[in-house]
Amino acid sequence: MEEESTPRPTLAQLKEQPHYSYTALNTYVSICQLLYYYRYIEKDEAERTPVALPFGTAFHSVLSEQAQAAKTGNLLTAEQMTEAFATYFQANCKDAANIVFKRDENIEDQIATAKRMFETVNKEWIDYWNIQSVAEPFKVEMPGLSKPLIGELDMVISEQTPFDDEERQGHDTIVDFKTAARMWSDDKPTKDLQATVFSYAFEKTHQCRPSFRFDVVTKAKTPTVRHFFTSRDDNHYQRLEKLFLTADKGIQAGVFLPNESSFACSDCPFADRCSGWHSNSLKTISPKEAA
Numbered sequence: 001m002e003e004e005s006t007p008r009p010t011l012a013q014l015k016e017q018p019h020y021s022y023t024a025l026n027t028y029v030s031i032c033q034l035l036y037y038y039r040y041i042e043k044d045e046a047e048r049t050p051v052a053l054p055f056g057t058a059f060h061s062v063l064s065e066q067a068q069a070a071k072t073g074n075l076l077t078a079e080q081m082t083e084a085f086a087t088y089f090q091a092n093c094k095d096a097a098n099i100v101f102k103r104d105e106n107i108e109d110q111i112a113t114a115k116r117m118f119e120t121v122n123k124e125w126i127d128y129w130n131i132q133s134v135a136e137p138f139k140v141e142m143p144g145l146s147k148p149l150i151g152e153l154d155m156v157i158s159e160q161t162p163f164d165d166e167e168r169q170g171h172d173t174i175v176d177f178k179t180a181a182r183m184w185s186d187d188k189p190t191k192d193l194q195a196t197v198f199s200y201a202f203e204k205t206h207q208c209r210p211s212f213r214f215d216v217v218t219k220a221k222t223p224t225v226r227h228f229f230t231s232r233d234d235n236h237y238q239r240l241e242k243l244f245l246t247a248d249k250g251i252q253a254g255v256f257l258p259n260e261s262s263f264a265c266s267d268c269p270f271a272d273r274c275s276g277w278h279s280n281s282l283k284t285i286s287p288k289e290a291a
């Protein structure tokens, strides 16, 4: 990966301009168009927030800190990570609207679960000097898309380390951290849209094709970690462009259908509004609105 001369804008700065995020477009194409409408067009407060959301965000922030430490050859202990997690998690819960815990769950249980997960993550941690970047923001133009696509790569690693004499370009791998209730199936990474979007963005910004690795840790009594490797090619990118351009047209045309067989229905933050969708009209949007 080539060194950059000027600093990139942060993700927060990129969010200040009109944009599509991977999460937003994935909500539209893979989860539920109506959920997209409530979250990204109306931008109303959620009726409820499942605790998994602030948990996942806090866990992710701590893994990002761990990656920064590992880049300099250090590793935070599980205790340090848990302490940081507790701070993020409690702040996230405070900011979220109407947090919903599952029966018999509470904040302390969630922190204890996170600690077990960090212990497992640390036993399996494999990246140090090969870490090229952590929390790397990106912004790319997709031909025909009405707004740029933005996002953030959790970590980029390389086969090359600072101790290598020879330059070994072209062996970069994007790493994405995931928490999951159950361990992923073997074929999930090959179909995952995020790997396609992030590989596409990396290739456009770095002019080289990356590999992709998902690091998945289960949120369980006995957590496990697995590294899943995958990659994308031109055919995936062409399909992605068609998919997102079609979604863009649908959004601008005001097409927001409910998907009542979506996995998201059971925890949907807008379930009450959705139940009255058929008897209310949705706000009309201008082509420049959304996301």
Ligand code: SF4
Pocket: 031, 032, 033, 034, 035, 258, 259, 260, 261, 262, 264, 265, 266, 268, 269, 270, 271, 274, 275
């Ligand atoms: S309840 Fe289901 S169909 Fe309705 S907005 Fe939420 S995810 Fe979509």
